[in-house]
Structures are given as C-alpha cells and as structure tokens.
Amino acid sequence: MDHLEQLEQQSVYIFREAFRHFERLCMLWSIGKDSTVLLWLARKAFFGHIPFPLVHIDTSYKLPEMIAYRDRLALEYKLQMIVGQNTAALSAKDTFPEKLKANPGMTAEEQAAARTECCGKLKSGALAATLHGTGTRMRMNLKTGQYEVDPDRAPYTGVIVGARADEEGSRSKERYFSPRDKNDDWDVGDQPPEFWNQFKTDFAPGTHVRIHPLLDWTELNIWEYIKRESIPTVSLYYDQGNGKRYRSLGCGPCQSPIDSTSKNVDDIIAELASGKLRNIAERSGRLQDGKHGLEELRRKGYM
Amino acid sequence: MKPAPSDRKPGDPLLRDTFNVVIVGHVDHGKSTVVGRLLADTGALPQGKLESVRRECERTGKPFEYAFLLDALSDEQDQGITIDTARCFFKSKTRDYIIIDAPGHIEFLKNMISGAARAEAAVLVIDAKEGVRENSRRHGYILSMLGIRQVIVCVNKMDLVKYDQDHFKKIEAEYRAFLEGIGAVSPRQFVPVAAVAGVNLASRGKETPWYDGPTLLEALDALPKAPSKNEQPLRMPLQAVYKFTEHGDDRRIFAGRVEAGKVAVGDKVVFSPSNKISTIKTIEGFNTAPRASIEAGWSTGFSLSEEIYVTRGEVMSHVDKPPQVSTRIRTNLIWLGKKPLVAGRDYKIKLGTAALPVQLSKINKVIDASQLDHRLEKEEVGRHDVADVVLELRQPVAFDLTADCEATGRFVIVDGYDVAGGGIITAAVSDELGDLRAEARVRDFNWVPGGVTGADRAARHGHRSALIMFVGKAGTGKHVHARALEKALFEAGRNVYMLDGQNVLLGVDHDLWVDAAQSELVRRFGEVAHLLLNAGLIVVSTTNAIGLGDATAVQALAPDAPMLLIDVDPSGSSTMACDLRITGTEPEAEVIAKVADLLRHRGITSRAS
Numbered sequence: 001m002d003h004l005e006q007l008e009q010q011s012v013y014i015f016r017e018a019f020r021h022f023e024r025l026c027m028l029w030s031i032g033k034d035s036t037v038l039l040w041l042a043r044k045a046f047f048g049h050i051p052f053p054l055v056h057i058d059t060s061y062k063l064p065e066m067i068a069y070r071d072r073l074a075l076e077y078k079l080q081m082i083v084g085q086n087t088a089a090l091s092a093k094d095t096f097p098e099k100l101k102a103n104p105g106m107t108a109e110e111q112a113a114a115r116t117e118c119c120g121k122l123k124s125g126a127l128a129a130t131l132h133g134t135g136t137r138m139r140m141n142l143k144t145g146q147y148e149v150d151p152d153r154a155p156y157t158g159v160i161v162g163a164r165a166d167e168e169g170s171r172s173k174e175r176y177f178s179p180r181d182k183n184d185d186w187d188v189g190d191q192p193p194e195f196w197n198q199f200k201t202d203f204a205p206g207t208h209v210r211i212h213p214l215l216d217w218t219e220l221n222i223w224e225y226i227k228r229e230s231i232p233t234v235s236l237y238y239d240q241g242n243g244k245r246y247r248s249l250g251c252g253p254c255q256s257p258i259d260s261t262s263k264n265v266d267d268i269i270a271e272l273a274s275g276k277l278r279n280i281a282e283r284s285g286r287l288q289d290g291k292h293g294l295e296e297l298r299r300k301g302y303m
Numbered sequence: 304m305k306p307a308p309s310d311r312k313p314g315d316p317l318l319r320d321t322f323n324v325v326i327v328g329h330v331d332h333g334k335s336t337v338v339g340r341l342l343a344d345t346g347a348l349p350q351g352k353l354e355s356v357r358r359e360c361e362r363t364g365k366p367f368e369y370a371f372l373l374d375a376l377s378d379e380q381d382q383g384i385t386i387d388t389a390r391c392f393f394k395s396k397t398r399d400y401i402i403i404d405a406p407g408h409i410e411f412l413k414n415m416i417s418g419a420a421r422a423e424a425a426v427l428v429i430d431a432k433e434g435v436r437e438n439s440r441r442h443g444y445i446l447s448m449l450g451i452r453q454v455i456v457c458v459n460k461m462d463l464v465k466y467d468q469d470h471f472k473k474i475e476a477e478y479r480a481f482l483e484g485i486g487a488v489s490p491r492q493f494v495p496v497a498a499v500a501g502v503n504l505a506s507r508g509k510e511t512p513w514y515d516g517p518t519l520l521e522a523l524d525a526l527p528k529a530p531s532k533n534e535q536p537l538r539m540p541l542q543a544v545y546k547f548t549e550h551g552d553d554r555r556i557f558a559g560r561v562e563a564g565k566v567a568v569g570d571k572v573v574f575s576p577s578n579k580i581s582t583i584k585t586i587e588g589f590n591t592a593p594r595a596s597i598e599a600g601w602s603t604g605f606s607l608s609e610e611i612y613v614t615r616g617e618v619m620s621h622v623d624k625p626p627q628v629s630t631r632i633r634t635n636l637i638w639l640g641k642k643p644l645v646a647g648r649d650y651k652i653k654l655g656t657a658a659l660p661v662q663l664s665k666i667n668k669v670i671d672a673s674q675l676d677h678r679l680e681k682e683e684v685g686r687h688d689v690a691d692v693v694l695e696l697r698q699p700v701a702f703d704l705t706a707d708c709e710a711t712g713r714f715v716i717v718d719g720y721d722v723a724g725g726g727i728i729t730a731a732v733s734d735e736l737g738d739l740r741a742e743a744r745v746r747d748f749n750w751v752p753g754g755v756t757g758a759d760r761a762a763r764h765g766h767r768s769a770l771i772m773f774v775g776k777a778g779t780g781k782h783v784h785a786r787a788l789e790k791a792l793f794e795a796g797r798n799v800y801m802l803d804g805q806n807v808l809l810g811v812d813h814d815l816w817v818d819a820a821q822s823e824l825v826r827r828f829g830e831v832a833h834l835l836l837n838a839g840l841i842v843v844s845t846t847n848a849i850g851l852g853d854a855t856a857v858q859a860l861a862p863d864a865p866m867l868l869i870d871v872d873p874s875g876s877s878t879m880a881c882d883l884r885i886t887g888t889e890p891e892a893e894v895i896a897k898v899a900d901l902l903r904h905r906g907i908t909s910r911a912s
C-alpha cells in the first residue's frame with residue numbers, strides 16, 4: 001500500500017464513521033480541488049453513492065465556471081445539492097466589491113478590513129445560517145436542474161470539511177473530528193483527545209462537529225490523487241496560455257492567479273514536487289487571509 | 304488506475320516512504336529546538352524564514368529561539384507555548400518525514416496523545432542537565448501504551464554538561480531502568496545532542512568523540528516501517544452494513560477496514576460475538592479493479608453468500624482464529640477526564656467499532672504518573688493517572704489482547720460527551736459465562752445448516768427471531784405477562800412460542816436429580832431456546848422456573864438472537880439494565896404496544912436491512 005492509498009483508506013474510514021454517527025450530516029463543497037477530491041472519496045466510501053447533502057455557500061462572486069461545474073456534477077452524480085447565500089448582505093450591497101466601488105480611494109488597510117468583514121458575512125455568516133437552518137436553503141431539483149427552497153430547516157450536526165493540515169498554521173491543529181460550540185466557536189486550546197481511530201462522536205445538543213477526512217493530505221497528494229483517479233476539475237487551475245493559473249479558488253474580486261505555466265495535472269504535480277512553490281503559501285492568492293486573518297476567521301466558523 | 308511501479312520515474316514522490324514521528328518530552332527540555340534545527344539543517348525551511356525570525360528577535364531584543372521559528376511557522380506566537388500538536392515536514396535522503404510536535408505541558412497531555420497516537424515512531428527529548436523528569440517518564444509510558452515500539456531518546460543540551468560521556472551514560476541507564484520497571488518498550492537508541500549547536504542531529508559533532516552511534520537523523524532513517532499486518536489472523540470490525548436501495552443499488556455491503564490479516568472471495572468467515580457464519584461472495588469498491596482478495600489496511604466492503612443479520616461492532620474473522628469474547632477485560636489505561644474514573648458509574652467503551660456500556664470493576668493499581676514507580680492505593684483513577692484496571696461490560700464484546708492485534712486490543716472510554724480515557728487490553732478476565740460462550744462457539748462453528756436459511760425464514764415470516772424475557776422477582780406476574788404477550792403477537796401474525804421453564808424441567812431435565820447444579824438447568828434451557836430461535840421463532844419466556852436472576856446466561860448460548868429484557872418491578876427499586884421496565888399494574892394492552900414498538904425499533908418485525 002503506498003502513501004496515497006493509505007491516505008485514501010483513512011479518509012474512507014473517517015467518512016464512514018461520520019455517516020454512522022451523525023444523523024444530520026452534510027458536506028461542504030467549495031468546488032475547489034480539495035472538496036472535489038472529498039466528493040470522490042465519499043463515493044469511494046459509499047460505493048458510488050453520496051448519502052448526505054452537499055452544502056455550497058454561494059457568495060455570488062464565484063467565477064461562473066465554478067457554478068456551472070457545480071451544477072453539472074450535481075446532476076451527473078445525483079447529489080443532494082444545497083446552496084446557501086447571504087441575500088440580505090448582497091441586496092444591501094454590504095460587500096467588499098460594492099464598498100470599493102462606492103469608495104475607490106480606500107487605503108490598503110481599509111481594504112483588508114473590508115475584505116475580512118465581507119468574508120464574515122458572505123461566507124461564515126451565510127454558512128452558519130445555512131447549517132443551522134436559520135437561513136434559506138436552496139435545494140437542486142434533480143428532475144429540472146433548478147433550485148427550489150428546501151423545506152428542511154433542521155440544523156446539521158456533523159459537517160464534513162476539506163481542510164488540510166498543511167494549508168496554513170491553524171489548520172494543523174485540527175482533529176479529524178473537531179467540535180464547535182453553540183456559537184460555532186472553535187476552542188483551539190481545549191480540544192478532545194483523539195486516540196487512534198476513536199473520534200469524538202458524542203456531542204451536546206446545540207453543538208456540532210466538523211469532520212476533516214483530508215487532514216493528513218498535502219497539496220501534492222491532492223493532485224497526485226486527482227491524476228490517479230482521473231477526477232474532473234475546473235480549468236481555472238490550469239494555465240490557459242497566459243502563464244497564469246489559480247492555485248486555490250475563492251471569490252473573483254479577492255483572488256489572483258499565480259504565475260505558472262502548468263497546463264495539466266502532470267505539470268502541476270511536477271511543479272509542486274520541484275519545490276518551486278514552496279516559499280509561496282498556497283492561499284497567498286487569497287487576499288483575505290493576511291496576518292492572523294484566517295485563524296481569526298476560522299475561530300468564527302470560516303472554513 | 305494506479306500506475307504500475309515501472310511507470311514511476313525516480314524521484315516520484317510516491318516512491319518515497321512517508322514516516323510519522325512524534326516528538327515528546329518534558330517542557331523546556333528542547334523539543335522545539337530539536338525540530339527547528341532539524342528543519343533548518345535539512346533545508347526544509349521556507350527561504351529567508353530563519354533570517355526573518357532572527358531579525359525579528361534582534362529588533363525586539365529577545366534572544367533567538369528555535370521555538371520562535373516553529374511558532375512563526377505555525378502561527379502560534381499568541382499562545383507562547385506549543386499547546387497543540389503542530390506538524391512540520393522535512394526530507395532525509397531516503398524518505399519524507401512528518402514531525403508531530405507534541406506539547407510538553409501536563410495540561411496539554413490530551414494533545415500530546417492525539418499527536419502520538421498517529422505516529423509510527425517517537426523522539427523523546429531529555430535535558431542532560433535536568434535529567435529524567437516527570438513528563439519524561441509519563442510520556443515514555445504513554446508512548447508504550449499507545450503502541451509506539453520505536454523510540455529514540457535525545458539527551459539534549461549536552462553542552463551544559465561539557466559533553467560528558469558518563470553523564471550521558473547515567474541518564475541512559477536511569478531511563479532504561481525506569482521503562483523496564485514499568486514493562487514499557489525500551490528505546491532503540493540514545494543520542495547525545497546539543498540542539499542549539501546542531502550537534503548530532505543532522506550531522507555529527509566533534510564534541511562527542513566518544514560516541515560512535517548514529518546521529519538523530521541516521522537513527523530515524525534506520526527505523527523500519529511497521530511490519531505488515533497481513534500475516535496476522537483476519538480482523539475486520541464491522542463498521543456498517545450498507546444498502547443504498549433508494550439510489551437503485553441492491554447490494555448489501557458489509558463494510559469496514561481490514562485491520563489485520565487478509566481475506567479472499569470464497570473464504571468462510573464468522574462474526575463475533577454473534578457467531579454468525581457466512582462466505583465472502585465479492586469484494587466491493589468504487590472505481591477500482593475487481594479483486595479476489597484484500598488485506599490489512601483497506602477500508603473495504605464485502606457481499607456475503609448467505610445473508611446474515613449482523614450489526615456494527617462485531618468483528619469478522621476466519622473461523623479457526625476468532626477473537627476473544629468476554630464481558631470483562633483487564634487493561635492499562637490513561638485517564639484524562641475532568642471527573643475521576645470511579646466504580647458504579649456508567650461509561651461507554653469504544654473498542655474497534657463497538658460502543659457499549661461499561662463500568663469500572665476493579666482497580667489493580669493506580670500509578671502516579673509523575674512517579675510511575677510508586678504504586679498507589681486509590682479508590683478512583685484521577686486525571687492524568689495511568690492505571691491497571693478491570694472493566695466490566697454489560698454485554699459481551701469481541702476483542703484481542705493488544706499484543707495479538709492492536710486495532711482490536713485498544714479502546715477509549717467516553718464519559719458523557721467526552722472521550723475521557725484510553726487504553727490497551729492486557730488480559731482477558733474470565734467471567735461466569737465463559738464456559739457457556741465456549742460451548743456456543745463450538746456448536747455454532749460446527750453447525751450443520753438445513754436447506755432453509757434464517758434469511759429465508761425471516762422473509763417468509765415477516766420478522767426475525769428474537770428472545771423476549773420477562774425478568775424480575777418471583778411472584779410479580781411474569782408468567783401472566785408472557786402468556787398475554789404470546790397471544791397478542793400470535794394474533795398479530797407472528798410466529799411466536801412461549802417457552803415455559805417448567806416444561807423444560809419436566810422433559811429435557813427429567814434425568815437430572817432435584818439437587819442438580821443450577822448451571823446445568825440453565826444450560827439446557829438455553830440450548831432449547833437456541834433451537835427455537837434457530838427455527839425463526841419469537842420466543843417469549845421468563846426467568847422464573849430455572850431460578851435465573853437475569854438472562855445473560857441464556858444470551859450467552861444464543862448470541863446471535865436479539866434479546867429484549869422486560870423487567871417487572873412493582874416496587875420501583877430495580878436497577879437492572881433492561882429494555883423496558885413495567886410495574887406489572889399497567890393495562891396489558893399498553894405493555895403489548897410497548898413491546899411491539901421495541902420489536903419494530905430493533906428491526907425485528909419491520910425488517911430494516
């Protein structure tokens with residue numbers, strides 16, 4: 001069994017434990033490479049099926065190609081696709097791009113603050129509302145391909161997330177099963193012990209558990225696996241001829257591509273293995289992270 | 304899908320092994336420095352990182368510490384100390400390492416455990432000047448308990464003791480003696496190092512000419528990967544039985560991870576503790592080539608030739624090498640709960656995939672983890688204590704000694720919502736029912752099946768077999784309830800039979816003297832019940848006639864049948880574990896409705912797959 005197979009087998013085990021212990025289980029699907037590998041692993045775990053809903057938070061600023069890819073896979077794999085959105089903030093134009101439009105003279109610091117705030121609303125806020133069922137959930141009707149209001153408003157108590165420990169500092173402290181309290185807060189300093197493969201599967205009412213099947217994977221592993229399993233990915237990850245590609249996918253206005261001529265999965269694997277990107281954080285193209293930005297956002301429920 | 308090895312170019316990252324190492328030790332003995340220095344010396348640091356941290360230190364007037372470097376890597380400067388496990392990556396010539404930096408503070412012991420539980424090997428750091436301290440001992444013990452057999456000890460800060468060989472030898476002798484005394488695994492290698500100066504970490508230092516052993520990196524590279532578990536007896540704790548009918552899939556898949564051994568299509572397998580036997584029909588997977596056999600490490604699934612009803616928590620094995628089954632286990636455990644582990648309180652044990660109620664039965668000894676050589680007379684196991692205890696389950700569980708199979712030989716204990724402790728099984732403790740269970744095993748493993756299977760019968764009857772036992776003191780009307788229930792179930796179309804102990808006495812026990820051992824009466828009663836259950840019936844009975852206090856003995860003889868216990872307790876004082884408690888004064892219809900609910904809920908009447 002090689003390293004990639006070991007990672008795969010552990011992820012499958014985690015998926016099955018999650019499915020067993022959480023009646024209200026869902027999986028976050030950001031459409032990026034990690035969550036797409038996650039989706040694939042779920043099909044491995046459940047022999048081709050995905051027996052729980054996928055939740056996607058639509059900030060409305062995702063690149064259109066991502067949304068098209070999402071809906072195509074939802075129909076193809078017969079996914080229970082749930083979409084959540086902070087429509088209040090969007091219609092009130094309470095977002096970073098709108099604020100920047102209204103006030104193009106913002107200083108860099110003001111911009112950084114506005115970005116963090118925007119993430120807090122369009123992502124963390126929308127996510128919390130969708131998970132708890134306090135916000136509207138839209139569910140894809142697989143017959144028509146259209147989204148309809150989901151009558152199910154019960155909170156999800158188990159949430160599968162594609163976080164990897166190597167992504168950035170705070171994630172390396174996650175457990176496979178990480179509890180979140182009533183306010184979605186993550187108490188980094190007081191996490192339950194994780195002996196072997198016995199996970200935290202008992203939780204108090206009102207709290208929930210985040211499950212991380214990809215915790216031990218690295219960015220390179222993700223691409224190696226995409227290659228080995230021939231998993232379809234969005235073309236934004238590849239250089240389309242202008243010497244640029246996205247390494248991590250977020251919202252259009254807050255991300256920038258990296259310089260890279262990797263045109264396919266093999267190129268990316270070679271690029272990562274060469275160490276060329278070692279000195280550049282994977283999420284460096286994601287402008288909201290900043291110093292301490294992500295840990296702060298994560299404590300507040302961001303993924 | 305998987306590229307053949309020949310497709311792989313040299314330097315293909317998949318050709319390299321990944322090795323997980325945890326680094327532990329008493330706080331301030333130099334863990335972070337060892338790790339930081341290793342990262343620096345193996346070129347694993349992002350460019351300019353070391354310089355920028357040094358500059359930052361100069362700017363703020365703090366002396367440079369490698370710990371700051373790690374903090375900067377994992378964004379921990381706010382906390383000041385490593386509170387949780389953080390991971391770092393570096394490469395040697397031969398393989399890729401993941402270093403799990405575990406905190407040394409006692410308050411963060413659970414984090415240290417979480418890190419160590421995932422490691423294949425450990426580096427334990429001891430300060431040469433301070434010598435062996437509380438957490439040097441505790442961590443050494445815990446590593447051993449967690450099953451980490453490969454330990455390298457760095458005796459660090461050798462500069463502070465002038466690189467004195469005798470000093471080094473003394474610490475080595477003391478620590479080896481300590482580990483030996485508690486029966487823990489002895490370290491592979493002691494390496495004298497000076498982490499700040501980088502002596503004997505990635506490269507050999509001139510300061511220790513007397514030392515001819517490997518550097519830390521050489522010692523790490525020499526550690527073998529864990530041997531394959533393929534040659535051990537087959538163990539697969541059943542994780543779930545899947546049927547995705549609503550997705551148009553009729554396969555019934557018995558899923559789990561093969562933790563040890565291997566298994567092939569056509570193999571006869573048994574599930575413990577139910578003793579259910581079947582044959583592997585197919586090995587299932589998604590986007591994989593069909594396979595005829597599978598071995599340790601794979602999270603997989605099987606379809607079986609004979610449909611059997613087994614539940615999560617059972618362990619699949621070959622018939623000739625089954626796991627042990629008991630309600631009592633002797634263990635070494637470490638307690639992390641805020642409240643102590645005490646007798647008389649209900650906990651949950653999670654062992655393999657089983658999760659069952661458990662109580663503390665006996666404390667053999669509590670070891671004060673700071674001393675460990677001091678044996679304490681204690682009534683309870685306190686936070687951070689390690690102890691040798693006997694645990695008692697209400698129901699039998701399948702397990703192995705940790706020495707025989709790790710995955711089925713270790714467990715955690717849940718108190719309320721929290722994982723409060725974990726441990727390993729060191730011995731099976733015989734319970735009163737061991738003989739009966741052994742009898743049932745021999746019987747079931749050699750059972751001659753008829754032409755009609757249990758699944759066939761269940762399909763025809765519309766229900767599975769089950770044993771419904773009325774328990775409680777004599778004179779509480781158990782017999783009346785049992786009769787009424789039999790009639791009601793019959794009228795509802797069930798195949799039901801009331802087995803009265805008196806009738807077994809009159810016939811099957813006719814050859815026994817009046818003063819015959821009660822155990823023999825119980826045994827015969829249980830075997831009769833087993834036959835009726837095997838015939839697919841719902842058997843209603845009471846514990847009266849055979850003088851049984853509870854029904855566990857009967858269950859030991861019919862381990863494959865679901866059993867419902869109905870405790871008739873007019874006084875309201877019973878504490879017996881049961882599925883339903885009645886006072887005996889309720890309207891009969893109410894009792895019957897409750898039992899019908901239970902039968903449905905347990906999947907006996909409306910067959911949940």
Ligand SMILES: Nc1nc2c(ncn2[C@@H]2O[C@H](COP(=O)(O)OP(=O)(O)O)[C@@H](O)[C@H]2O)c(=O)[nH]1
Binds near residue numbers: 329335461
């Ligand atoms: N003299 C000397 N000091 C050391 C050495 N290694 C570590 N230290 C110091 O010991 C202290 C604790 O080290 P640190 O790595 O933070 O310990 P940790 O708590 O085990 O991670 C720091 O001040 C280090 O600079 C060494 O080899 N020699």
